[in-house]
Each structure stands twice: as C-alpha cells, then as structure tokens.
Amino acid sequence: MRNEKTTEEVALGIRRRVFEHSMRNNGGYLSQACSAGEQLAWLYNEELNLGAPTLPMIPKDFEGVPSASNPDYHTGAGYNGPATPEFDRLFIAPAHYALVAYATLIEVGRMAPEGLDMFNKDGSSVEMIGAEHSPGMEVHNGTLGIGLSTGAGLAYGRKLRGDAGRTWVFMSDGEVQEGQTWEAVQSAAHHGIDNLFAIMDVNDQQCDGAMDSVMEVGDIKTKFQNFGAACIEIDGHDLTAMRDAAREKHDGKPLIILARTNPYNAMPILQERFPRLHYVRFKSEDERARMNVSIAKDLGVDPIDYAH
Amino acid sequence: MVEMVSRPYASAFEKFAAGNKDILCLSADLTSSCEIDGFRDRHPDQFLSMGMAEQNMLSFAGGLGLAGFRPFIHTFGVFMYRRPYDQLMASIAYPRRKVRLMGFLPGVTTPGGMTHQSIEDISVMRSIPNMTILETGDATEVESICEAADSIDGPVWCRVLRGSVPRLFDTPIKVGEMRELSSGNDILVVTSGICTEEAMRARSALQKAGLSIRHLHLHTIKPFDSKALLDHISSVKHGVVTLENHVTEGGIGSLVAETMADAGVGKRLVRLGLNDTYAHGGSRPYLMRYYGLDATAMVRGIESLMQQEFGISESDLDTARVEDVHSLVKAEAL
Numbered sequence: 001m002r003n004e005k006t007t008e009e010v011a012l013g014i015r016r017r018v019f020e021h022s023m024r025n026n027g028g029y030l031s032q033a034c035s036a037g038e039q040l041a042w043l044y045n046e047e048l049n050l051g052a053p054t055l056p057m058i059p060k061d062f063e064g065v066p067s068a069s070n071p072d073y074h075t076g077a078g079y080n081g082p083a084t085p086e087f088d089r090l091f092i093a094p095a096h097y098a099l100v101a102y103a104t105l106i107e108v109g110r111m112a113p114e115g116l117d118m119f120n121k122d123g124s125s126v127e128m129i130g131a132e133h134s135p136g137m138e139v140h141n142g143t144l145g146i147g148l149s150t151g152a153g154l155a156y157g158r159k160l161r162g163d164a165g166r167t168w169v170f171m172s173d174g175e176v177q178e179g180q181t182w183e184a185v186q187s188a189a190h191h192g193i194d195n196l197f198a199i200m201d202v203n204d205q206q207c208d209g210a211m212d213s214v215m216e217v218g219d220i221k222t223k224f225q226n227f228g229a230a231c232i233e234i235d236g237h238d239l240t241a242m243r244d245a246a247r248e249k250h251d252g253k254p255l256i257i258l259a260r261t262n263p264y265n266a267m268p269i270l271q272e273r274f275p276r277l278h279y280v281r282f283k284s285e286d287e288r289a290r291m292n293v294s295i296a297k298d299l300g301v302d303p304i305d306y307a308h
Numbered sequence: 309m310v311e312m313v314s315r316p317y318a319s320a321f322e323k324f325a326a327g328n329k330d331i332l333c334l335s336a337d338l339t340s341s342c343e344i345d346g347f348r349d350r351h352p353d354q355f356l357s358m359g360m361a362e363q364n365m366l367s368f369a370g371g372l373g374l375a376g377f378r379p380f381i382h383t384f385g386v387f388m389y390r391r392p393y394d395q396l397m398a399s400i401a402y403p404r405r406k407v408r409l410m411g412f413l414p415g416v417t418t419p420g421g422m423t424h425q426s427i428e429d430i431s432v433m434r435s436i437p438n439m440t441i442l443e444t445g446d447a448t449e450v451e452s453i454c455e456a457a458d459s460i461d462g463p464v465w466c467r468v469l470r471g472s473v474p475r476l477f478d479t480p481i482k483v484g485e486m487r488e489l490s491s492g493n494d495i496l497v498v499t500s501g502i503c504t505e506e507a508m509r510a511r512s513a514l515q516k517a518g519l520s521i522r523h524l525h526l527h528t529i530k531p532f533d534s535k536a537l538l539d540h541i542s543s544v545k546h547g548v549v550t551l552e553n554h555v556t557e558g559g560i561g562s563l564v565a566e567t568m569a570d571a572g573v574g575k576r577l578v579r580l581g582l583n584d585t586y587a588h589g590g591s592r593p594y595l596m597r598y599y600g601l602d603a604t605a606m607v608r609g610i611e612s613l614m615q616q617e618f619g620i621s622e623s624d625l626d627t628a629r630v631e632d633v634h635s636l637v638k639a640e641a642l
Binding site: 065066067068132138139140141142143145146149150151152153154155156157158160161179180183184186187190191 | 329356357358359361363364366367368369370371372373374375376377394395398399402403404437438461462
C-alpha cells in the first residue's frame with residue numbers, strides 16, 4: 001500500500017486519536033501512545049511488507065470463538081493483509097496496547113475511524129485487550145510473555161517453508177520479567193531463527209508503577225545478547241535510529257530492538273501521574289479539563305468537547 | 309502368555325512421521341525417555357530440541373501450527389500441562405492449532421512420585437473446549453496413536469504408554485469408538501489405559517463366581533459417544549464399575565456418572581481410581597495395589613456394587629505382569 005503520510009504524521013495521528021478517545025471515555029492507554037507511537041507508526045508505515053487488508057474497514061461484530069461448529073471463524077490479522085508467503089506478519093505481544101494499535105490501523109488507512117468508536121463495546125470485536133479476532137491481531141497475547149514464543153514458532157515454520165516474509169513481534173519491557181521470554185530467545189538463537197524480529201517498547205513502566213520499583217530487571221540488552229539474540233538499543237522516538245537498527249546484520253540470530261522511550265513523550269503533563277501511568281483515568285473533573293487543554297495544545301489540536 | 313512389545317512408540321512414530329514434512333517432532337529434553345531418540349538421529353530435519361522450557365515449547369508449537377505444521381510435542385504428560393497451562397490454553401487450545409500433545413507416564417506408570425505422575429490431566433483436558441483426549445491401553449493402541457491423533461482437526465491430548473507394553477488388541481484406535489471386550493449382562497465394567505489389563509485379569513475369576521461381565525475399554529475420552537455407553541448400561545442388570553489410572557474426579561468415572569445423570573439412569577455406579585489423593589513413588593504393581601487400581605480392586609468394587617462377597621482371592625486372579633524397574637526399554641528408571 002502507498003504511504004500517504006509521513007511516519008511522523010502517523011505517530012502524531014496515533015497520539016491524537018488515543019488522546020481524543022481517552023478524553024471522551026474518561027480514561028485510556030494514553031501513556032502507551034506516548035511511548036510507542038513512533039514504533040507502531042514506523043512498523044506499519046515503513047518497515048513491514050504487508051498486503052492490502054482482507055477485512056472490511058468497519059470491523060464486524062464479534063462472530064464467536066474458534067470451534068469445530070464455527071467454520072467461518074477468522075482472526076483480525078486480515079487488517080494486516082493476507083497471510084501469504086511473501087508478506088510479513090506482526091504480533092502485538094502486549095495486548096493492552098490495542099487502543100494504540102487500532103489508532104495505527106486507522107492512521108495508515110487499514111481501518112475506518114469508526115472502528116475506534118466500537119472500542120470496548122459489548123458485542124464488538126474491537127476489544128480493550130486485543131483478542132485474536134480484534135483488528136490487527138492474529139493470536140492471543142493477553143498473557144505477557146507468550147508473544148515471542150509464538151512468533152518464534154511461526155518464524156521457524158516459515159523458514160522451513162522458504163517464505164520470504166518476516167515475523168515481527170512488538171513487545172513491551174515488562175515481559176522480560178516473564179521466564180518464557182528468555183526461553184523464547186534461547187530457543188530462537190539455538191535454532192537460528194533469524195527471520196524473527198522484535199521491537200520492544202522500553203518505557204520502564206508497568207501496571208504497579210515504575211519497573212525498577214516493581215521488579216528490577218537489570219541490563220536487558222546484555223541479557224538478550226547473552227541468551228543468543230542480536231540486540232540493539234536505540235532512542236525509541238528516533239525514526240532514523242529505528243530504520244538503521246532494523247538493517248543490522250543478525251545471521252542465525254533473532255534481532256531484538258530495544259526502543260528506549262518516554263512514557264509521557266509529547267504529553268508532558270502526564271508526568272504529574274508518574275509513576276502510575278499504565279492506564280490513565282482522570283481523578284477529577286479539574287484534572288481532566290487541565291489535561292485536555294494541555295495535551296491538545298501539545299498535539300496541535302483543539303481541546304476535546306467531551307461533554308456529549 | 310500375552311505378547312510384550314518393546315518401545316512401540318519409537319517405531320510407530322518413525323513409521324508415521326518420517327518423510328512427512330508437515331510433521332515436526334518437538335522434545336523437551338526427554339527424547340530417549342519418550343522413545344524419539346532414534347527419530348532424532350535418523351530424521352534431524354524434522355526434529356526440534358526445545359530444552360527444558362515447556363512454556364516456550366507450547367507457544368512455539370502454537371506458532372508452528374499457525375504456519376501450517378502439525379507438531380507432535382513430546383514430554384512426560386505432567387510437564388506438558390501443569391506448568392504451561394496458560395500457554396496450552398492461549399497458544400494451542402483456543403485457536404484449535406493442530407498440535408499433538410504426546411504425554412508419557414500417565415498416572416502411576418512412573419515411580420517418580422507426585423512431580424512425575426499426571427493424575428488429574430484427563431479432568432483438566434475434559435474441561436478445555438476444543439480439546440480431544442485419547443488414551444492408550446496396549447501396544448496396538450500406542451502403534452496407532454499417531455494416525456488417530458493426526459486425524460483430528462484441532463489439538464489432541466494423548467496418554468502414551470512406553471517401554472515394554474502388552475499387546476491386548478489387534479485393531480487400531482478408531483477415534484470416537486469404544487472397545488467391547490466382553491458382552492455379559494450382569495455388570496458393566498468401564499476401564500481405560502493400564503487398568504483395562506487389570507480388569508481383564510479379574511474377569512475369568514468373576515465369571516467362575518457366576519457373574520456375567522460386560523467390559524468396555526475407552527481409548528477415546530473426548531469426544532465421547534454417550535448413546536453407545538447408555539445402550540451398554542441398559543444391557544446390564546446391576547450397574548457399572550469404572551476403573552482408571554487417574555483420580556476419580558473428572559476422569560472416566562465422572563464421564564460415566566455424568567452420562568448416567570444426564571440421561572436419568574438410576575443404576576448403581578462404583579468409581580475406582582485414585583481417591584482424592586496424590587500418589588508417592590514406587591513400582592507400578594505396588595502403586596496399583598496400594599491405591600486400588602488393580603484387578604483385586606476391581607473385584608472388591610464389584611462386590612461393593614453387588615453388596616455380596618464372592619470369595620475371590622489374589623490367587624484366583626490371572627497372573628499379573630511384573631515389570632522391571634530397571635529395564636533396557638526405558639531410558640531411566642522413571
């Protein structure tokens with residue numbers, strides 16, 4: 001698909017949509033848009049080789065879970081295009097980034113803006129925690145730590161098949177607290193799964209607060225390298241660094257890009273909420289109003305009229 | 309004398325899988341213990357060592373399933389589901405990946421104690437939507453488990469016997485069916501896995517005592533043909549006794565109880581198996597006797613159901629096979 005916007009414009013658009021949604025709904029995953037905006041914008045707008053969407057621009061209602069009696073079942077991966085050998089695949093490992101991922105799909109013309117109005121509504125496939133039937137999703141990743149393993153398995157299978165397409169996993173840094181992440185890296189390294197790529201939003205935040213207060217994880221770049229991956233650390237808001245990192249040679253190894261980010265990047269007023277940034281629900285009408293004015297100004301839009 | 313087959317899974321898996329590029333053999337560091345070491349050596353391009361990392365192995369297998377492969381994953385049953393239960397659900401069961409979970413050492417077939425004995429796996433698997441459950445009771449069933457599992461459009465949980473395995477049957481597993489081993493009309497005996505051989509040991513003594521036994525062996529536990537079971541239950545006068553290498557809660561005893569309750573059948577039911585207990589380590593005959601999973605337990609269960617003693621003693625039962633704990637057909641004494 002032809003890029004109609006620059007990646008910077010897509011990242012800004014993601015933040016605007018997540019901001020607008022969070023204001024109207026009195027809360028949302030605002031901080032994740034701040035930290036991961038560039039990464040998802042870059043993946044969809046530049047790096048991933050994806051075909052045209054195979055699902056309707058306006059997401060269908062929830063159509064049931066996989067079962068032998070539900071033959072028409074499909075995942076939300078169709079928003080990323082067809083799962084054919086030449087194209088890349090993407091898993092969003094931290095499924096609570098779904099709001100940011102949906103905003104990305106809209107910004108790159110893969111989903112209609114109305115899709116976001118269906119977010120977290122009963123009967124909708126546009127779920128709050130992205131399920132495998134949600135737009136842009138292909139597998140369940142609601143449990144942190146399973147995305148990279150599934151990506152490794154898919155990548156290995158595709159390597160055996162001789163597919164040209166790569167398998168990408170968007171990860172979050174909290175996942176390195178899960179043992180399965182390290183199992184995944186060591187197995188991908190052992191089996192030479194070099195068509196596996198991951199970019200990790202290292203925002204140092206998790207549900208309970210700042211990561212170093214919840215569970216210190218140490219030098220994860222060295223850890224990844226010691227477990228056998230090629231690992232590069234970059235400024236996660238620097239698109240040029242991201243582009244260069246993806247070109248890094250990593251023969252016989254998975255490539256993991258650690259994107260160091262600021263959880264209130266582009267919305268500095270969110271710093272007031274540090275270290276509880278996981279889900280921003282406004283504590284008072286005053287806070288909501290102040291943040292509305294401040295963030296709107298930073299994003300270059302008018303404040304949201306959320307009264308109706 | 310019953311024929312004993314050495315390492316039936318080894319040759320059966322190799323015969324089934326070799327050269328089929330859509331089949332991949334995964335192992336979590338128990339390759340010779342799961343009888344796939346020969347396959348690994350002769351077909352390295354279809355073999356993947358996953359190390360002692362079951363959580364990754366299950367999600368990885370889910371990814372392979374997504375890529376159109378049909379991975380057969382091998383480890384002891386208990387390691388396949390207790391630690392990576394969440395991965396089993398999210399990466400395999402929910403999306404109906406064609407992953408074949410070959411779980412060795414079912415129930416008390418290991419002296420490894422609680423950590424090695426999968427005694428509640430059937431109960432767990434029965435409650436998982438999209439899951440098929442097969443259990444092997446003899447060498448012929450082990451030899452046919454790969455084809456049977458691979459015929460399923462979705463994930464399959466298999467309880468696989470290994471080492472020196474008796475040949476009791478001469479026809480392969482037919483998924484969804486049950487074996488009618490004797491067709492009496494007093495009592496219905498329903499068994500699975502290694503307990504079937506025990507029930508067979510008890511049968512001639514029971515017949516001598518004047519009891520006519522109808523004996524069913526279940527190799528397919530889910531999906532289950534309730535109607536066929538109900539027909540068998542209606543053919544006997546007194547009731548049903550189940551015996552399984554598993555806790556009685558959630559296993560085949562529960563399966564029979566649920567089937568009877570759903571249909572409003574008012575006959576007596578005695579469920580035999582591990583009775584709300586873990587087991588400890590020991591030889592298989594010792595554990596089967598201690599926990600009431602053997603031929604003697606079956607006789608006592610039938611006496612309980614009939615509320616009558618038949619004077620059958622240990623010496624009246626057909627000879628029990630005694631397996632060596634240390635045997636060349638097992639990689640280690642587990």
